[in-house]
Amino acid sequence: MDEKTLNILKGFPLKKISILTLYFMLTSCIEQGNIIPSDINTNIPFDPKNPTPIPTGSATAAPTSIPGPGGGSGAGTAPGCTATANVLCKGGYDSDNTRKSLKVKVVYGNQAGSRLTNDPLSHAKNFITSVNSNYVHQGHRYMNLELDESKVIEVDQESDSVMIEKYTEAGYVTMILVASIPGSTVGYVQHMCAKLQNKEAWTIFEFPYVANGVVEHEINHLFCFPHTSRANGGNPTTFLGGYNPTSKILSNVGALKIPFTPDFKLFIDPANSSNTSVTYDNMLYFTGNLMYYSVLPSRPKLFTTHGEGYPYSYSHLIDYYYWNFLKPHAK
Amino acid sequence: MRNNLYPTVVLILISLNALGSDCTFNLIKNEVTKFHGPEWSKISATCSKSIIKSYLKEIITNPENALIEYDLEQQKFIFRNSIKSYGHFGTKNSDLNLLSTIYDDHNRQLHRMFGKDKNLFRITVLEAMANTGNLEALTLYQKIFENDQNELFLQQYALDFSAWIFEGSPLVQQENTLEGSKIYSEIFFPNLETNAETRYQNHPHLLDKIMEKKLIIKNILLDLANRPERFKAIYSSIRSLQKIVDIDEQNQSPNTLNPNNEHFQQIEKKSNPLENTTVRTSQFPKRDLANEKERQEKSLVSWVSILLAICCSTIFILRYKKRKD
Numbered sequence: 068m069d070e071k072t073l074n075i076l077k078g079f080p081l082k083k084i085s086i087l088t089l090y091f092m093l094t095s096c097i098e099q100g101n102i103i104p105s106d107i108n109t110n111i112p113f114d115p116k117n118p119t120p121i122p123t124g125s126a127t128a129a130p131t132s133i134p135g136p137g138g139g140s141g142a143g144t145a146p147g148c149t150a151t152a153n154v155l156c157k158g159g160y161d162s163d164n165t166r167k168s169l170k171v172k173v174v175y176g177n178q179a180g181s182r183l184t185n186d187p188l189s190h191a192k193n194f195i196t197s198v199n200s201n202y203v204h205q206g207h208r209y210m211n212l213e214l215d216e217s218k219v220i221e222v223d224q225e226s227d228s229v230m231i232e233k234y235t236e237a238g239y240v241t242m243i244l245v246a247s248i249p250g251s252t253v254g255y256v257q258h259m260c261a262k263l264q265n266k267e268a269w270t271i272f273e274f275p276y277v278a279n280g281v282v283e284h285e286i287n288h289l290f291c292f293p294h295t296s297r298a299n300g301g302n303p304t305t306f307l308g309g310y311n312p313t314s315k316i317l318s319n320v321g322a323l324k325i326p327f328t329p330d331f332k333l334f335i336d337p338a339n340s341s342n343t344s345v346t347y348d349n350m351l352y353f354t355g356n357l358m359y360y361s362v363l364p365s366r367p368k369l370f371t372t373h374g375e376g377y378p379y380s381y382s383h384l385i386d387y388y389y390w391n392f393l394k395p396h397a398k
Numbered sequence: 399m400r401n402n403l404y405p406t407v408v409l410i411l412i413s414l415n416a417l418g419s420d421c422t423f424n425l426i427k428n429e430v431t432k433f434h435g436p437e438w439s440k441i442s443a444t445c446s447k448s449i450i451k452s453y454l455k456e457i458i459t460n461p462e463n464a465l466i467e468y469d470l471e472q473q474k475f476i477f478r479n480s481i482k483s484y485g486h487f488g489t490k491n492s493d494l495n496l497l498s499t500i501y502d503d504h505n506r507q508l509h510r511m512f513g514k515d516k517n518l519f520r521i522t523v524l525e526a527m528a529n530t531g532n533l534e535a536l537t538l539y540q541k542i543f544e545n546d547q548n549e550l551f552l553q554q555y556a557l558d559f560s561a562w563i564f565e566g567s568p569l570v571q572q573e574n575t576l577e578g579s580k581i582y583s584e585i586f587f588p589n590l591e592t593n594a595e596t597r598y599q600n601h602p603h604l605l606d607k608i609m610e611k612k613l614i615i616k617n618i619l620l621d622l623a624n625r626p627e628r629f630k631a632i633y634s635s636i637r638s639l640q641k642i643v644d645i646d647e648q649n650q651s652p653n654t655l656n657p658n659n660e661h662f663q664q665i666e667k668k669s670n671p672l673e674n675t676t677v678r679t680s681q682f683p684k685r686d687l688a689n690e691k692e693r694q695e696k697s698l699v700s701w702v703s704i705l706l707a708i709c710c711s712t713i714f715i716l717r718y719k720k721r722k723d
Contacts, residue, residue: 179631180550183518246551247521250569251435251482251583253475275515276478279471281433298582360582361431362475364467 148386150331152348155379158386159209160202168213169263169397171195174234175274176224176245183221183244183274191219194277201283201357201369202385204378209385210290210393212240227271231257235266238398240289242282243271254281259322260388261289263396284357287369290388291317292381295354296339308337310347313384325391333380344374352376421445426453427465430479431472434583438486451487454480458500461511474511474519481522485529486588494534497527501538521555528559528567531589531597533604535563536611544618546628554632557639560615564608564642566590566597612643619643 148156160166173191175183184190195214202210222234224245235241240263248254254272261268268289272282293316298305307316312330317323334352336343341363343354351374356367358377370378421444429436438450457464457480465473484497501523503509508516524542527535542548542556562568567590589597598604619640622629629636 178518178551179554181517246518247525247555249525250585251479253433253435253478255434255583273478273518275512275518276471276475279475281475284433360433361428362433362468362472363431364469364472 148383150329150383153350153375153379155205156382156386157207158382159389160211161208162386163394166211167394167397168211169393170215170239171212172215172218172236172239172241174230174241174243175221176230176243177221178224178246183246187221188216188219194282197278198283198286204370204382209382210389215239231269231271235269237266238263238396239268240286241269243269244274244277245271246274248273254285256285256288259288259320260291260317260324260392262324263392280357280362283369287358291322291384292358293317293335294360295334295356295358295377296336296360298339306335308335310334313380327387331380331383333384334376347376350374350376350379421449423453426450430457430476430483435479436483437584438483438586439584447487451484454484454487455496458484470511477511478519478522481526482529485526486586489530489532489589491532491534494527494530494532494538497523498538517549517552520552524552524555524559528562529587529589531563533563533594533607533611536560536615540615540618543622550628550632554635557632557635561639561642562590564594564612566593615639616643
């Protein structure tokens, strides 16, 4: 050790060195001790409170979509899937020569001493059939949810995070039904543009309310669908308002995981109205559809809203999810 | 004729009361139709609590008329949100009585709306009672967990929500309210943000009432604990509430819910229809015993590491000093 260093050390009394060492050890050890418990998932892909969200996808990465010989790839090879305004993309499931369904697992979280339903298999078949009817438009099926009957299970209800950890499965959409979720929400998802291989495609709901459109609404968030308005009806701070490329809309909330090729536009109402009618690219966008943030009296299915705008955008969005997320990773 | 006119008259009266303001019935319905629940704080400047409560009361007492533009499945959902919210704004004994009337379902409203799921919906009514923060909710809960004619899970929820009345809502601090689209749901618990002793700190007679309620419930829980044949599946809820009402955990009496208690172990060995059922981990108590043990172990490792580090660094410094000398 050189003389300079020795002199520096000499200037520090023993007590100060011990305190400094202790402080260093304490801070590093305490950080080790404050390990976030594994049952708390901190992966929030979209954070409305974060003014500068970090995109989760790479803008320059090559698309990972696998072109199908028969149709859409999310990369514009299917007839109509070129993101040309006012041209419906007949992509997704029916455009694929080797069609792939998205398998669904349903978990019934029974309350103490009772069952949510005496016939979970029938119950699951019925509501999955209803949800699945959202993905047909003009005789073309964009996505096919297929109930895996061997994975309709009953368990004892536990906390949301415990059930999610235990029962979600890679390559599946996992739907967990429980008697009650304390607090405001009746059901929720965590991941927008859910990566199936990472067990992100799950939803959790209160059992009595699976037939009112809430399940369909929430599942579509997994498939990259945003609300038709900027937020949950509160201060408009979340999505970009107006008519913008969908990649930009999703990137804004940190939900863009795989690039769009080609990109297409989607309208988000800045005023949070359920009956906004605006026209862009000769297409009427009417916000009162399934992706509005509230239950609506007309109870629309995904494509059954008047106007061409949302059916156009949604047809591209499902095609994008099918080829980039579902086809490579669904079971 | 009278039944058809009455809801209209009520709505007119409420609207007259709100005359000159923008607080309309539609504004309230806009909130209770949201998928992730109402955001009452956002309209608090427009609508007074009493007006909101009046409109909510109209929905929960007469949903078929108040929500006539919605189909039945949607009415169920909106009714749910309205009931839960009613507790935030209805804090009086009369409000609890209304919720109790809905719970009892003498007019078969719940039966008409929910059919065989009506007992599941009763959980929502119990939660609304807790949302009032009113100590008299404990009396209603007591009637439920004392009476085995209620479903076991309703007895469990009555126990859990009793804990809310005493301790405040666990949702105020729960981390997973920030998960995904659940972010959009509002954390709004105006009557349950603190524990009962804090809420009523300026009301000595209510502080006395809290103690009285705790004593009553403490004794009831001792009885429940003595019946593992029925209550084994909800031990975690009984135990959590016992801790709140300050049962002595070291008491080795056979009536105490103590897993080390020999009497308890003997009863557990008997065959039980719930034997193969995983004990439900209640999501209401803040303490997760499995994770807490893990955290304690990690904390112990941290402290041992700190002590070792101090020893090593002291030895190093002393040796350096000695070498220098």
